[in-house]
Amino acid sequence: MNTLPKLTGAKRVLVIGGGAAGLLAAGRAAELGAQVILLERMEAPGKKLLITGKGRCNITNTAPLKEFLAAFGPNGRFLYGAFHRFFRDQLLDFFRRRGVETESERGGRVFPVSHNAADVVNALVSHAREHGAEIRPNSRVRSIDRDSRGIRGVKLESGEFIPAEAVILAAGGASYPATGSAGDGFSLAEKAGHRINPLYPALVPLVIKEIGFAVACQGVALKNIRLTAFACEKASIPDITIEHDYGRGTGWEKPPPKVIESRFGEMLFTHFGIGGPITLLMSQAVARALDAGPVSVHIDLKPALSKKELDARLQREFAAYPRRQLPAILRELLPEKMVEVVAGISGIPLGRTAANFTAGDRRDLVKLLKGLAFEVRSTLPLGAAMVTAGGVELAEIDPKTMASKLVPGLYLAGEVLDLDADTGGFNLQAAFSTGWVAGEAAAKTASVDHA
Numbered sequence: 046m047n048t049l050p051k052l053t054g055a056k057r058v059l060v061i062g063g064g065a066a067g068l069l070a071a072g073r074a075a076e077l078g079a080q081v082i083l084l085e086r087m088e089a090p091g092k093k094l095l096i097t098g099k100g101r102c103n104i105t106n107t108a109p110l111k112e113f114l115a116a117f118g119p120n121g122r123f124l125y126g127a128f129h130r131f132f133r134d135q136l137l138d139f140f141r142r143r144g145v146e147t148e149s150e151r152g153g154r155v156f157p158v159s160h161n162a163a164d165v166v167n168a169l170v171s172h173a174r175e176h177g178a179e180i181r182p183n184s185r186v187r188s189i190d191r192d193s194r195g196i197r198g199v200k201l202e203s204g205e206f207i208p209a210e211a212v213i214l215a216a217g218g219a220s221y222p223a224t225g226s227a228g229d230g231f232s233l234a235e236k237a238g239h240r241i242n243p244l245y246p247a248l249v250p251l252v253i254k255e256i257g258f259a260v261a262c263q264g265v266a267l268k269n270i271r272l273t274a275f276a277c278e279k280a281s282i283p284d285i286t287i288e289h290d291y292g293r294g295t296g297w298e299k300p301p302p303k304v305i306e307s308r309f310g311e312m313l314f315t316h317f318g319i320g321g322p323i324t325l326l327m328s329q330a331v332a333r334a335l336d337a338g339p340v341s342v343h344i345d346l347k348p349a350l351s352k353k354e355l356d357a358r359l360q361r362e363f364a365a366y367p368r369r370q371l372p373a374i375l376r377e378l379l380p381e382k383m384v385e386v387v388a389g390i391s392g393i394p395l396g397r398t399a400a401n402f403t404a405g406d407r408r409d410l411v412k413l414l415k416g417l418a419f420e421v422r423s424t425l426p427l428g429a430a431m432v433t434a435g436g437v438e439l440a441e442i443d444p445k446t447m448a449s450k451l452v453p454g455l456y457l458a459g460e461v462l463d464l465d466a467d468t469g470g471f472n473l474q475a476a477f478s479t480g481w482v483a484g485e486a487a488a489k490t491a492s493v494d495h496a
């Protein structure tokens with residue numbers, strides 16, 4: 046996408062952060078003729094990129110634009126402008142031209158054919174260097190300097206001042222701080238005058254109060270179940286059967302009372318609680334709800350059957366095997382590791398045979414299987430989350446250029462913005478697209494002397 050003319054009399058663009066957004070911004074600004082220096086606090090750029098998609102880097106998704114934007118919730122609207130300029134086709138073309146072929150998998154996830162995130166980082170770094178951008182590792186930015194007319198430059202932790210006509214802040218979020226994204230972006234933006242919306246962990250496992258249960262079932266993956274989060278204590282969970290997914294990107298906007306989100310799919314017990322794909326998807330909404338009050342989750346272990354159908358199935362099995370005791374009955378319905386612990390919380394005597402089950406026992410068992418409930422203590426902390434929700438208020442950013450509306454010459458891109466999406470490659474596409482347009486716009490700004 047080389048449609049913009051090269052600049053003459055190039056001025057300097059500084060990029061803070063060598064992640065997905067910063068590397069592409071630096072390359073694009075340099076391509077357009079700006080003198081670019083990318084400042085990266087770690088010893089090398091792209092540390093987080095290297096661990097994305099379990100080292101395979103899920104760079105984007107094949108979902109149609111409407112679904113793509115829905116994966117970000119209401120803030121997704123902000124991305125129209127950037128996606129209009131640089132979206133999936135342009136991104137895939139960018140990588141293809143640099144020898145990174147891609148393929149799509151289940152759920153529309155797009156990965157490099159090599160399954161190697163290092164290929165993505167190398168392509169981004171070589172694009173930036175090819176066009177003359179300088180990448181300076183071990184260069185942590187401490188402050189962005191501005192005066193009443195706008196950007197003056199940045200100050201490094203070492204005390205060095207680097208003057209510039211434009212600065213692109215692409216320092217990422219506050220999750221996985223060992224990769225370098227430790228929240229500096231938020232404090233730098235705040236000091237520059239921007240509002241930072243509250244930060245929450247997103248795509249993160251949940252800690253439950255029933256630790257004994259979690260430990261006993263650690264490692265059990267449950268497939269084809271429905272997980273629902275409620276804004277109440279366990280004892281107040283309403284007696285309802287949920288048949289649709291609720292939550293962002295699901296198309297069902299208004300959940301029933303007390304329901305935060307509900308999703309069908311796969312989850313996992315861990316030694317502290319629950320994780321796995323559908324838990325991660327609802328974790329951001331749960332994190333926000335926990336701020337307001339108690340949160341519980343329940344698992345419908347048999348979502349394909351109504352309570353009545355499940356009761357009928359039990360009755361058939363009880364008639365066929367009248368001497369079976371509770372653990373043997375549960376063994377037909379649950380993974381082995383869950384049998385003892387579920388039997389323990391059922392309230393039904395372990396030695397009771399099927400022939401001696403009362404209608405009340407059956408009702409209790411159906412209730413348990415259709416709504417195995419836990420109280421959520423917390424999410425894992427922000428540092429352990431895959432993505433940081435919250436961040437720089439989008440109303441203060443021009444969605445077409447990523448320019449700060451408050452500080453002339455400042456641009457912001459990537460996870461530092463108040464944007465986060467579901468898993469599936471959406472977050473990286475947002476970082477790449479906002480980085481690209483920020484690079485273009487900053488290069489243009491840098492050609493105009495605003496001093």
Ligand SMILES: Cc1cc2nc3c(=O)[nH]c(=O)nc-3n(C[C@H](O)[C@H](O)[C@H](O)COP(=O)(O)OP(=O)(O)OC[C@H]3O[C@@H](n4cnc5c(N)ncnc54)[C@H](O)[C@@H]3O)c2cc1C
Pocket residue numbers: 061062063064065066067084085086087090091092093094096097098099102103104105184185186187215216217218220221224225226227229230430431432458459460461469470471472473474476
């Ligand atoms: C384990 C894991 C797996 C993930 N997998 C995927 C996936 O497969 N697909 C997907 O779409 N998303 C994935 N994500 C999310 C995705 O990685 C991020 O949304 C994306 O990297 C954000 O890009 P960014 O450029 O804004 O920030 P980052 O990639 O975090 O880059 C920010 C950079 O800024 C640097 N920096 C920070 N402060 C300073 C400073 N003061 N001075 C100089 N440099 C600074 C950091 O060192 C870092 O290199 C994953 C995240 C994690 C943690």
